[in-house]
Each structure stands twice: as structure tokens, then as C-alpha cells.
Amino acid sequence: MDNNKVVTVKNLKYRYTPDGEWTLNDVTFQVNKGEWLAIVGHNGSGKSTLAKIINGLLMPEEGSVFVEGKELKEESIWDIRKRVGMVFQNPDNQFVGTTVRDDVAFGLENNGIPREIMMKRIQESLEKVRMSEFMNHEPHHLSGGQKQRVAIAGVLALEPSLMILDEATSMLDPQGRKEVIETVRSLQKVGQMSVLSITHDLEEVTQADRVIVMNQGQVFAEGTPEDIFELGDKLVSLGLDLPFTVKLSQLLNKKGVHLSKSHLKQQELVMELCKLYSKM
Numbered sequence: 001m002d003n004n005k006v007v008t009v010k011n012l013k014y015r016y017t018p019d020g021e022w023t024l025n026d027v028t029f030q031v032n033k034g035e036w037l038a039i040v041g042h043n044g045s046g047k048s049t050l051a052k053i054i055n056g057l058l059m060p061e062e063g064s065v066f067v068e069g070k071e072l073k074e075e076s077i078w079d080i081r082k083r084v085g086m087v088f089q090n091p092d093n094q095f096v097g098t099t100v101r102d103d104v105a106f107g108l109e110n111n112g113i114p115r116e117i118m119m120k121r122i123q124e125s126l127e128k129v130r131m132s133e134f135m136n137h138e139p140h141h142l143s144g145g146q147k148q149r150v151a152i153a154g155v156l157a158l159e160p161s162l163m164i165l166d167e168a169t170s171m172l173d174p175q176g177r178k179e180v181i182e183t184v185r186s187l188q189k190v191g192q193m194s195v196l197s198i199t200h201d202l203e204e205v206t207q208a209d210r211v212i213v214m215n216q217g218q219v220f221a222e223g224t225p226e227d228i229f230e231l232g233d234k235l236v237s238l239g240l241d242l243p244f245t246v247k248l249s250q251l252l253n254k255k256g257v258h259l260s261k262s263h264l265k266q267q268e269l270v271m272e273l274c275k276l277y278s279k280m
């Protein structure tokens with residue numbers, strides 16, 4: 001098994017009913033160690049189903065999933081769940097404790113972590129998401145972004161190799177979204193943790209190391225954010241949006257302002273326009 005991969009998904013097929021349509025139809029991809037992989041795709045394209053399989057909440061019907069070289073099977077589910085942490089969309093549905101501390105403790109208790117180590121891990125993971133001062137607070141006093149950061153602390157406390165965010169910022173305001181993404185990014189950069197983020201947030205996608213586009217239960221495209229947004233209208237026809245700078249680059253091209261590429265970074269677009277202008 002390749003040591004540089006945290007997850008390997010091979011020819012994965014899944015459907016919710018025995019004779020139904022395939023929800024995932026021959027999906028193959030890998031998550032590299034330490035990378036931030038964004039997954040985008042229309043509603044119903046199978047993203048959450050994929051996340052649930054990697055986390056062992058659902059089992060593949062065909063094909064295989066390996067997490068750090070260990071194959072997902074009935075007998076390895078608990079081991080896999082320790083290595084893969086998941087943060088869901090709705091901050092209110094994933095709070096299980098009556099206080100922030102209890103909430104982070106929950107997963108550790110389930111894993112039979114000794115009390116002394118548990119207290120240390122709770123402290124450390126809440127520090128990492130900058131929520132330690134809220135240790136004794138009840139969840140209903142927290143903002144959406146703060147709740148998601150506590151959920152992230154709960155995952156971090158288990159020291160996973162992969163964190164899956166399944167539209168974890170979609171219910172947050174721009175400030176909360178930024179806080180959560182920056183928190184996870186700073187943790188991903190320093191540590192060994194890889195991130196698989198299912199998202200509609202274009203700003204987040206442009207900053208990912210790699211992007212996978214899902215369409216009707218299949219991998220439609222895979223590449224760097226630049227590769228992916230070069231697909232332009234093809235993405236739009238799948239119901240996906242393009243970042244503002246990409247749209248602007250394309251419109252300029254149509255109007256006869258020929259740019260070297262569709263820019264993702266506003267600064268680069270401005271630079272190229274300045275260069276073109278100075279030659280006129």
C-alpha cells in the first residue's frame with residue numbers, strides 16, 4: 001500500500017436499495033497525506049454518501065476503501081472511525097454534551113481513553129480551536145461558528161489522520177465560515193492531518209490543494225483548483241458556480257481581451273490587465 005495516501009478508494013459502488021440505481025457508481029480516487037482535498041458537486045451527486053463510507057457509517061457494496069492501508073470491513077469499522085473524524089453541516093445536530101467540555105469528552109469516553117489523558121486532550125483540542133474559555137458553557141449560548149469549532153475539537157481530541165468536513169460551514173455567516181476554515185487550515189498545515197472538505201464555498205475551493213468534481217455518483221474531474229476552474233462552462237452545466245475572477249476573465253476573453261488564463265486570484269488578474277493596458 002502506498003504510504004503517501006491516507007485514503008484510497010477503488011471502484012467503489014454503493015446504492016441505498018438492493019436493486020436501485022447506483023448512488024456511487026465506480027468511484028476511484030485517493031487522498032494524499034497532509035493535503036486539503038475539496039469535493040464539489042450538485043446536490044444528490046453522492047458526496048455525503050461517499051463521506052459516510054470513508055468514515056465507516058455505510059459499507060461499500062462493491063470496490064474497496066483503505067484508510068492508512070487498512071481495508072474498511074465490518075471488523076475494522078471501529079479502527080477506521082478512530083482515524084477518520086467527521087464534522088457535519090448542522091451545528092445544532094452534533095452537540096451531544098450539556099457543556100463544551102462534556103461534548104469534547106464524548107468521543108474520548110466512547111473510545112475508552114483513560115481519564116487523565118482525556119482531560120489533557122480536551123484542554124489541548126479546545127485550545128487549538130480557541131474555545132478553552134468556553135469549557136463550562138452550555139451549547140445554546142454559542143454562535144454557529146463556535147459550535148462548529150467545538151465539534152472540530154471533539155474530532156481533534158481523537159487525533160485522526162483525516163478530518164472530513166461535510167458542508168460544515170454552509171450554515172454559518174461569512175465570519176463564522178472564515179473562523180472555521182482558518183482554524184482547520186492552521187491545524188492541517190502544522191500537523192499530519194489531511195482534510196477532505198465537501199463544500200460549495202468557492203473561496204475555500206480555490207485554496208484547496210486539489211479538487212474533485214462529483215457528478216451523478218461519479219468522479220467527473222480531478223485536479224488543482226486552476227485545472228478545475230478552467231473547465232468553465234462545463235462546471236456551470238453541472239450546476240456549479242465559478243469564482244468571480246474566473247467569470248470576469250472569461251467575459252473579458254469573449255470581449256476580445258485575451259488573457260493567458262482564467263485567473264483565480266484577483267491580484268493576478270489585475271496584474272495581467274495592467275500589463276496588457278501598458279502595451280496598448
Ligand SMILES: Nc1ncnc2c1ncn2[C@@H]1O[C@H](COP(=O)(O)OP(=O)(O)O)[C@@H](O)[C@H]1O
Nearest residue numbers: 016017023041042043044045046047048049050
Ligand atoms: N438514507 C438514504 N436513503 C435513500 N437514499 C438516499 C439516502 N441518503 C441519500 N440518498 C440519495 O442518494 C443520492 C446521493 O445523496 P447524497 O450522498 O446525500 O448527495 P450529496 O451529498 O452530494 O447531496 C441522492 O439521490 C439521495 O436522494
Ligand SMILES: [Mg+2]
Nearest residue numbers: 047048049166
Ligand atoms: Mg450532502
